[in-house]
Amino acid sequence: MAKLELKNLNKTYTPKVIPVKDVSLSVEDGEFLTLLGPSGCGKSTILRLIAGLEEPTRGQVLIGERNVTGVRPGDRNIAMVFQSYALYPHLTVYDNIASGLKLKKTPSEEIKQRVAEAANVLGLEELMNRKPGQMSGGQRQRVALARALVRRPDVFLLDEPLSNLDALLRERVRAEIKQLFAAQKVPVVYVTHDQTEAMTLSSKVAVLNKGDVQQLDAPELIYNNPANVFVAGFVGSPQMNLLTLSCQGNHASLGNFKIPLPKMPTVPHNIVLGIRPENVHLAKPEDTNIIKGRIFLVENLGMHYLISVRVDSSEKEEIIVRALVPIQQKWSGEEINLVLPNESIHWFNVQTGDAMVKPSVASQLV
Numbered sequence: 431m432a433k434l435e436l437k438n439l440n441k442t443y444t445p446k447v448i449p450v451k452d453v454s455l456s457v458e459d460g461e462f463l464t465l466l467g468p469s470g471c472g473k474s475t476i477l478r479l480i481a482g483l484e485e486p487t488r489g490q491v492l493i494g495e496r497n498v499t500g501v502r503p504g505d506r507n508i509a510m511v512f513q514s515y516a517l518y519p520h521l522t523v524y525d526n527i528a529s530g531l532k533l534k535k536t537p538s539e540e541i542k543q544r545v546a547e548a549a550n551v552l553g554l555e556e557l558m559n560r561k562p563g564q565m566s567g568g569q570r571q572r573v574a575l576a577r578a579l580v581r582r583p584d585v586f587l588l589d590e591p592l593s594n595l596d597a598l599l600r601e602r603v604r605a606e607i608k609q610l611f612a613a614q615k616v617p618v619v620y621v622t623h624d625q626t627e628a629m630t631l632s633s634k635v636a637v638l639n640k641g642d643v644q645q646l647d648a649p650e651l652i653y654n655n656p657a658n659v660f661v662a663g664f665v666g667s668p669q670m671n672l673l674t675l676s677c678q679g680n681h682a683s684l685g686n687f688k689i690p691l692p693k694m695p696t697v698p699h700n701i702v703l704g705i706r707p708e709n710v711h712l713a714k715p716e717d718t719n720i721i722k723g724r725i726f727l728v729e730n731l732g733m734h735y736l737i738s739v740r741v742d743s744s745e746k747e748e749i750i751v752r753a754l755v756p757i758q759q760k761w762s763g764e765e766i767n768l769v770l771p772n773e774s775i776h777w778f779n780v781q782t783g784d785a786m787v788k789p790s791v792a793s794q795l796v
């Protein structure tokens with residue numbers, strides 16, 4: 431049982447390729463940290479640095495109180511699950527799962543027992559004599575997970591373990607992973623670019639962009655209080671509406687409509703307004719501060735509808751609304767009245783992208 435700590439971790443490949451920039455974070459026993467970010471932002475590099483498959487240019491990796499920077503991967507007691515499974519094709523499922531334990535010269539009775547336990551948890555009992563080539567992607571993924579589990583490591587690292595599975599299987603294995611690793615009581619670092627996985631699995635999420643941690647928080651806070659425009663735009667589907675507006679006096683202008691600004695020391699010339707599609711309301715007759723628009727696209731997603739609206743008198747300002755019902759059967763070309771509740775609006779600095787005022791109400795689908 432040992433906490434994992436990264437201290438000012440840096441990795442530079444060339445002056446232009448710096449996939450990890452001064453990353454500091456810690457993961458306690460039993461915590462599930464997800465590294466979330468677009469392709470190429472440095473997620474796998476961070477895992478490889480933790481595992482010792484690469485050395486940092488600067489900074490340290492600590493497991494417990496032990497500084498393991500420079501320690502051989504085999505001496506770190508870390509188990510890693512790779513996106514590509516990395517199973518031995520010529521070995522049976524049993525031997526694949528047992529391979530790490532055999533290398534460590536674990537007594538054979540103990541190996542049998544641990545492999546049987548992991549096979550039971552992952553439903554692999556019937557497949558123990560098969561070889562990887564005789565199994566489906568989902569089954570192979572389970573073998574890779576079992577091989578990590580039997581090791582009883584101090585830290586688990588998982589690099590996009592679900593990315594090769596189809597949507598249904600992905601959901602099932604996702605739920606299994608959550609239960610499996612909650613029971614392990616050691617730090618888990620999970621890499622994905624899938625925000626649903628990040629939101630559902632994690633106790634903490636680190637959103638990365640170009641090697642920089644943009645925000646490190648509980649998933650609810652990442653969603654409800656994004657620290658900057660990058661996090662706001664990356665987390666959430668459909669994306670948060672982000673509109674650059676000009677400010678006059680104590681309001682921002684959206685087409686001909688005025689949106690009151692929150693109190694701030696100085697009013698900037700321009701500001702970025704953010705509002706999630708589920709927080710844009712359809713106006714009721716008694717509403718004031720209505721924003722008039724025209725629908726140009728309605729998408730039926732089964733459970734809800736996405737309605738794309740162009741704000742009146744403005745060809746450029748578009749707002750996406752997520753609604754549970756087709757709005758009184760309104761369709762493309764029709765007019766629509768919207769309300770942007772003040773308490774759901776995020777305001778961001780136009781230059782730095784940083785959040786200026788966070789909304790007071792959590793996001794919700796209405």
Ligand SMILES: Nc1ncnc2c1ncn2[C@@H]1O[C@H](COP(=O)(O)OP(=O)(O)OP(=O)(O)O)[C@@H](O)[C@H]1O
Nearest residue numbers: 443447449467468469470471472473474475476623
């Ligand atoms: N050995 C290497 N030499 C030079 N550049 C590298 C090397 N390995 C990775 N990179 C670069 O470092 C950056 C980060 O790569 P990394 O694999 O960590 O990204 P990632 O976030 O895991 O992306 P993905 O989601 O596509 O897996 C990329 O720009 C990549 O091209």
Ligand SMILES: [Mg+2]
Nearest residue numbers: 473474475589
């Ligand atoms: Mg990767």
